[in-house]
Amino acid sequence: MSALPNELLGQRLRLSRATLDDVDEVLAAIVASFAELHTWMTWAETMPTRESLAAFASESLTRFDSDDKWSYWMRELDGGLLVGSAALTRRGGVDELEIGYWVRTDRTGRGYATEAASVLTSAAFNSDLGVATVKISMDRANSASAAVPQKLGFERDVEYERDILTPGHSGQGVAWVVRRDNWQNRTR
């Protein structure tokens, strides 16, 4: 059994372990968001196909079960629309996990990425993994993404050079971190 639950609930969102069942809905969300995803996400250099998404979902299941990366699809509780994806990934050991996310373009600006990141941060610290810090990093030019950890009270950690891999990238990365005690004090 994995260290993180198959399902996590927020105020407005349900995060469900990424499986092959939802691949068509994921593809529809990606098609509706391709311009934004292409700007920022390395996997969206070209439009994913149903086959490539099925392969991703299959690999996600394996990684979820081996406590290496926990990928979730994000759905609205009200109506069930699939509105994106969010994941926690190990970086080296399990003492630090990193969050990634994307949100369907016509559902951005509603706090969904912030809600998903909050739910995942709590899940990481509530697990038995012994997580000490949770990190969120992005290219410095990605202001919408950088707003998410700031709203959650993460602290700005390091700025670093990174490869320019998408049309939006500047080559400067920014990392934000929160430690277990700070998160638990904040949410108590």
Ligand SMILES: CC(C)(COP(=O)(O)OP(=O)(O)OC[C@H]1O[C@@H](n2cnc3c(N)ncnc32)[C@H](O)[C@@H]1OP(=O)(O)O)[C@@H](O)C(=O)NCCC(=O)NCCS
């Ligand atoms: C980045 C992304 C996940 C944000 O999702 P979201 O659900 O809109 O995020 P939230 O609503 O929780 O928070 C976004 C914040 O950024 C702000 N924002 C949006 N565009 C912005 C911009 N150009 N400059 C500064 N802030 C911006 C929003 O106003 C919001 O802050 P607020 O609640 O204080 O108003 C979404 O735009 C996306 O999927 N982008 C493409 C993929 C991507 O970049 N993923 C992250 C890779 S690191």
